[in-house]
Amino acid sequence: MMADLDCIDLVELTTDYFEGRLSPDNAARLEAHLTECDGCTEFVRQMHVTQDALGRIDAEVVPAAGRERLLAAFRAWKAGS
Amino acid sequence: MSVRLDEGDERYSGLGDETVLAQLRAGDESAFLWLVDRYAPAMHKIARAYVRDDATAEDVVQEAWLGVLRGLAAFEGRSSLRGWIFTIVVNRAKTRGVREARSVPFSALARDESERDDPSVAADRFAGPGEEWPRHWRAEPESWGDRPEERLMRRELRERIDAAIDALPPAQRTVVLLRDIAGQPTAEVCNVLELSETNARVLLHRARAKIRRSLDPYLTGGSAV
Ligand SMILES: [Zn+2]
Numbered sequence: 001m002m003a004d005l006d007c008i009d010l011v012e013l014t015t016d017y018f019e020g021r022l023s024p025d026n027a028a029r030l031e032a033h034l035t036e037c038d039g040c041t042e043f044v045r046q047m048h049v050t051q052d053a054l055g056r057i058d059a060e061v062v063p064a065a066g067r068e069r070l071l072a073a074f075r076a077w078k079a080g081s
Numbered sequence: 082m083s084v085r086l087d088e089g090d091e092r093y094s095g096l097g098d099e100t101v102l103a104q105l106r107a108g109d110e111s112a113f114l115w116l117v118d119r120y121a122p123a124m125h126k127i128a129r130a131y132v133r134d135d136a137t138a139e140d141v142v143q144e145a146w147l148g149v150l151r152g153l154a155a156f157e158g159r160s161s162l163r164g165w166i167f168t169i170v171v172n173r174a175k176t177r178g179v180r181e182a183r184s185v186p187f188s189a190l191a192r193d194e195s196e197r198d199d200p201s202v203a204a205d206r207f208a209g210p211g212e213e214w215p216r217h218w219r220a221e222p223e224s225w226g227d228r229p230e231e232r233l234m235r236r237e238l239r240e241r242i243d244a245a246i247d248a249l250p251p252a253q254r255t256v257v258l259l260r261d262i263a264g265q266p267t268a269e270v271c272n273v274l275e276l277s278e279t280n281a282r283v284l285l286h287r288a289r290a291k292i293r294r295s296l297d298p299y300l301t302g303g304s305a306v
Binding site for chain 2: 004006007008009011012014015016019021037038039040042043045046047049050051052053054055056057066067069070071073074075077078
């Protein structure tokens with residue numbers, strides 16, 4: 001006997017789902033829910049897009065002073081190695 | 082005042098760790114600066130989760146780079162270069178954080194943030210008990226439209242992501258920085274932060290959900306971007 005999985009529950013499970021940490025039963029319930037719920041389908045997509053964006057943003061900007069000091073450290077390292 | 086990537090430095094982007102490592106070991110300054118530009122901002126944020134001010138975090142980042150240079154000869158590539166660098170900054174930041182006797186230890190922050198009631202979506206987006214479909218969307222998420230992943234890489238939205246990360250509670254910020262930004266495996270995140278996997282996933286989920294929410298206004302309706 002499987003308990004209900006409502007939208008309000010599903011939105012808390014997306015990370016466990018993406019990381020493959022849902023039990024097979026729960027993963028099946030989640031996937032079944034998605035086949036008939038546009039709202040949750042869009043939510044899962046947005047969480048996926050968010051996670052993907054986090055994995056791709058890298059450097060924005062490095063303060064120039066820090067960069068200069070590091071370059072000096074690199075030169076010192078090069079001279080000593 | 083800031084320094085942007087030079088055009089020519091794009092050439093490192095597609096290279097594997099081994100090639101970048103070889104260039105570093107050969108003393109190639111532009112390879113080193115490329116690495117700094119790529120990782121230093123995230124390193125600063127990671128450090129900031131452990132120490133009390135930006136200046137100390139900047140010191141930690143500088144120390145971590147010195148550690149990277151010292152370790153370069155012995156680095157065997159068992160983890161990715163990126164993973165190795167982030168592990169060094171975490172370890173430096175932890176040492177410094179402990180030395181400064183941070184008043185609230187990470188485990189306490191993590192416990193507090195994961196036990197607190199903190200729904201991923203505002204409760205009023207779901208129908209209540211008396212309504213026709215209780216616990217289902219009352220107001221479904223508005224579509225993010227075509228190719229939101231591309232729009233997210235534009236400068237304005239990258240800045241929104243940045244601001245959203247900065248606004249997270251400290252334990253959630255650290256976990257999302259290590260797991261998603263730094264790309265560390267969950268096991269490694271748990272190990273460096275001394276968290277259970279369950280705890281780490283709760284924090285990660287809450288962080289991602291908050292970031293999603295903060296991006297939502299910029300990706301819906303078409304007018305915001
Ligand atoms: Zn639903």
